[in-house]
Amino acid sequence: MxxxxxxxxxxxxxxxxxxxxxxxxxxxxxxxxxxxxxxxxxxxxxxxxxxxxxxxxxxxxxxxxxxxxxxxxxxxxxxxxxxxxxxxxxxxxxxxxxxxxxxxxxxxxxxxxxxxxxxxxxxxxxxxxxxxxxxxxxxxxxxxxxLDTDPIYVVFTSGSTGTPKGVVACHRSVIDYTEALSEALGFDETCVFANQTPLFFDAPLKELMPVIKFGATAYFVPKTLFLFPMKLCDFLNEHRINTVCWVVSALTMISSFGVLEKNPPKYLRTVAFGSEVFPPKQYELWRKALPQATFFNLYGPTEATGMSCYWRADRELEEGEPIPIGHPFRNTGVLLLDGNGHPVGAGETGEIYLRGTCVTLGYYNDPERTAAAFVQNPTQSHYPEIVYRTGDLASYNRHGELVFHTRADAQIKHQGHRIELGEIEAAAGKAEGVRQCCCVYDDEHKRIVLYYTGDAESAALTRTLRAYLPRYMLPAVCRALAALPLTPNGKIDRKGLKRAASEEK
CATH class of the missing domain: 3.40.50.980 (Rossmann fold)
Incomplete structure (x- = not known):
């Protein structure tokens, strides 16, 4: 063992x-x-x-x-x-x-x-x-x-109070994660990874651990190349990269600028993405450019050692269908519960709770926030069983696949209505000329603000949104940017955009 x-x-x-x-x-x-x-x-x-x-x-x-x-x-x-x-x-x-x-x-x-x-x-x-x-x-x-329950790292995530939270992971959770991830995505010694994320998060475990398990190789992509998609693809081809596990923003930067047509990463055979919703148009561009590659959508929080669920793109999505997050990894359990801790019915939305050895040890030196997120399994009270409450809302589709909707705290109350900002983003993503978008709520001015990149005119974008959304969900402002700001690990900087929205007059 x-x-x-x-x-x-x-x-x-x-x-x-x-x-x-x-x-x-x-x-x-x-x-x-x-x-x-x-x-x-x-x-x-x-x-x-x-x-x-x-x-x-x-x-x-x-x-x-x-x-x-x-x-x-x-x-x-x-x-x-x-x-x-x-x-x-x-x-x-x-x-x-x-x-x-x-x-x-x-x-x-x-x-x-x-x-x-x-x-x-x-x-x-x-x-x-x-x-x-x-x-x-x-x-x-x-x-x-x-022991396999001894801690091996503490990585810090953002805290809603402004104080970062240190997630403690042990040997057992990382070993089981490595085994389950490698099994689901088919990693082996022939993999040549291109690492995109900084090394001070849990995200690089997707490359670091399979490398030492199989004897594969990983290239650390210079950060500056993500500003130049053509040079980035040159790097991928020069080193015959065949496997990437990237945040969506890194992939859409390549597809948004037409690089897939001019200089595709021709050796890629496995494309795994996660941490953000992949805009359907950009996803289809990647599928079309790399018909030989297998695509995976990954989902999971740092508190569960990394990714916990995966969906292999082995079927065509229906018009307007979101990309599922699929099924949990082996030896990982998903509970979909309502606000009272009861399992939701078929097709109903509930909060994701994760169980199994993937659940980390808690937040370092932070018992109060640990107790709030690492909780007793609400579905049984007969023996101690700690599960992680993600704060993510999801439901099962007709294929029995888990579909992520939004963060529970991404729901806003506007003009008396509960609104999921992700629904507005999904509608904006259908508009012609929109490459990427991010919707935030400006609490100070009580308005919805949509930021986007692409050639779409604000007025034309608003007309498209009216075709999909009720009036109370329409953004008060649609602002075009040259590029959406990113956090250090490559995700869209939603907090930064929210601050910018409140500072605008």
Whole structure:
């Protein structure tokens, strides 16, 4: 029985030590080198008293060596807390204070940033740790004591109160996630991934873990390429990328500018997307451009270790039909409950609750918010069973597939009516000349504001919306932008647009 994520790496490094594990097109690291550095870093941390269940922050620029830092921390029996150099200093300080981190691993840029923080912990240089001598006896003692329920990372998500929430995941949840995801999407040793997301979220687990499980390869795509879709596709073709697991915004940037026709990523065979609703027109452009590829829609929150449900695009969607999120991964359970905690009827909308080993340990040092989201299974009270309450609303379609509707907190009350902003976005997506869109509610001025990209004129867009929506759902403002703002992990920055709407007169 596997109980530690590092068993993946150890088995693969023994089998294919010279194969490249991670690369950015310039620098790379093989499986043999990766395991060697993991053990050296783990030994160095133990010698410095930084192992044994303690938090160790990692502040490094995105680079093929970063996973060695992450897993070196795990090798020492500690858990890593990833930080991004682009984070505001206040957020870094808040995270370090929340976890009580006494030390931090940094590259050269990270060292300079950490030196300016209001934090009194110790800094360790990555290169120095990676060059220390491996202590086999000390590492073996740590391994014997580790359990699959021990934490391996804390990643921070946005909190509605403004205070970030640190999600704690353990070996068991990540192992089971890796197995279920790989089984559902058909990953193997021939996969060549292109990583799009920053490394300080849970999202890159979709590439990092299958790489060390199978002995596959992942390329870290330079962030600047996502501003130039033609060059991005050149990168994908140059490195023969055959598998991507990207947020929808990254895919639509390519399709919106006609790059699929001129320079398609011709080696792609698996295209997985998630975290946002894929505009139907853009989805069809991808399907048409890559008929040989298999497409998957993924759904899941950080609190359930990543993705929890998947839909394989093995049928044509009906006119106006949203892309389903399908079915839960193996060993993951979905409960669809009403406001009283009772299962909803066929076709009715309910809130998604997730159960199984995918459910993480809770929010670090935050018992109040943990208790609000990680709750006793409302459908049974006979024994303790913690499930995660997602706040996402969904229903089952006639195919028995789960269909995501909106966030429970994305419902607004406007002119006496309850409105789902996602319904307005879906209608706008049908308009000619609209590439992407995002609808927000301006609480200050009590109005609905629609932001979009594309060639559509505002007046023409409004006429289209009138054909699909009742008057009370029509946006007061339709504002065209050159590009929709994105969060660091590539999703549409809805909070930023909401602030912009309230500041407009």
């Amino acid at each position: 596997q109980t530690n994520i590092l068993e993946y790496l150890e088995n693969t490094a023994a089998r294919t030590p010279e194969k490249i594990a991670f690369s950015d097109g310039n620098d790379s690291i093989t499986f043999g080198e990766l395991l060697n550095r993991v053990k050296r870093i783990g030994s160095a941390l133990l010698h410095r008293g930084a192992g044994g269940g303690k938090p160790v922050a990692v502040l490094m620029e995105k680079h093929p060596t970063v996973p060695a830092a992450f897993w070196g921390v795990v090798c020492a029996g500690a858990f890593y807390v990833p930080l991004d150099p682009a984070m505001p200093p206040y957020r870094m300080e808040s995270i370090l204070e929340t976890v009580g981190a006494e030390c931090l691993i940094a590259d050269e840029k990270g060292e300079k940033i950490a030196a300016e923080l209001n934090w009194q912990g110790k800094q360790y240089r990555y290169k120095e740790l990676a060059e220390e001598t491996e202590d086999e006896a000390a590492l073996a003692a740590v391994r014997r004591a580790q």
